[in-house]
Amino acid sequence: MGQLEGKVALVTGGTTGIGLAVASRFATEGATVYLTGRRKTALDAAVEAVGAGTVGVQSDVSNLDDLDHLFATIKERSGRLDVVVANAGIADLARLGEITEEHYDRTFDINVKGTVFTVQKALPLLPDGASVIVLASTNASMGIEGMSVYSATKAADRNLARTWAAELAGRGIRVNAISPGPIETPGIRGLGASAQGEPQLADSLAAVIPLGRLGHADEVAAAAVFLASEESSFTTGAELFVDGGLVQV
Template sequence: MGQLTGKVALVTGGTTGIGLAAAKRFAAEGAQVYVTGRRKPELDAAVQDIGSGAVGIQGNIADLSDLDRLYAAVEQDGRGIDVLFANAGGGEFSRLEEVTEEHFDQTFGVNVRGLLFTVQKALPLLNEGASVIVPGSTAATSGAEAFGVYAATKAAIRSLARTWANELKGRGIRVNVIVPGPIDTPGLAGLAPDTEQAGQLKDFLASQVPLGRMGSTDEAAAAVLFLASDQSSFTTGSELYVDGGLNQVQV
């Protein structure tokens, strides 16, 4: 406990799943936590769940004016940002023949464009030695069917993280990628059209994992905390896989 005492952490997309679990863990470790979300009821519920004086700021990272408003609110704290978990993002299944302009633009607009400007606009507020954590995915290298556009955004994020780690090294700012495998989140279940098919999807994903199960959001959050804390002070430009061995071990 206390790994982030006295620090300020910002989690975008912090109302559910890994983002919410990480925000709760940051708060438990002593950080002042800011979270963002697009929907106010879910954001209010997340703030209450996180506790410890968490602050919710409603907005969409794909809207640059929302990002400006976000950082203006954080700046009022006066302490800068020590941990930025640019977690907001998402995706949907779509095979090559089904991809539309809307699907492409929306997925890249949030996962790549939104993330890039989330980090860029944070630069004036990032403290010396801050940790920036961006969300990758095992899909980036697996070639999973019907996930081509989403996977391409995650490959782009990996590339950006390498460049940013190099560009920000002079300020001691570390940039790393958290790479979850199949994590049991509402977002993953939402990829299926109904509860029954969601269960089938989870069973299939668990069967592909060497450890024989899906991961929990708490397990993913523990890895995010490692990258956020001084425990990873000599780690930058790296990918930390939390995938139960999915992309590491053949079964």
């Protein structure tokens, strides 16, 4: 039996990168997985990749009507939700002088508003003892040029997880954050392209990580399995860094 046998899990932003890796690992560990994405083609491909029993629901986490549809679907099909992984997020480079209102609003709407209302609207489906996992970032603990807005959203996400852990402790619902460091994903490659230096970006990131390399999405997924499973039954309000030692050493 897998570590998540019989559990029902939701992974938002599950069509690529860390989200897809988490969804795949959850399915392997025996969970029924719901995953979301904004683009139907990518969503269909992710559902096929994760495997039988996976349910894809096209959804934008910053759109509350989409979230209502998502949780109505989960309620109708499964009746409960044991694990929520609030993973959906975006990261775009913009130095202070380049930040626009549209950049600010879009980043906060998806990364913070989306997290808040994903977890809020999941509450009626969460049994006592459920697990909520919020994807934060090492950027929340560092000052990275061009990443101020993104980093602010991830600092907010980390604090949301801490506060919700206190609010939901009476029901035994555990809320934890995972803060990945630089992970080899399409998102990292996209940032490199936007900075017109993809290979240089990857090399520069690897050079400052004590383990000397970028992380893999599967390594973040392993941390998510731990926090979703009974192995972490006495862990709540925590921030689990999966960063190769970047902000630890």
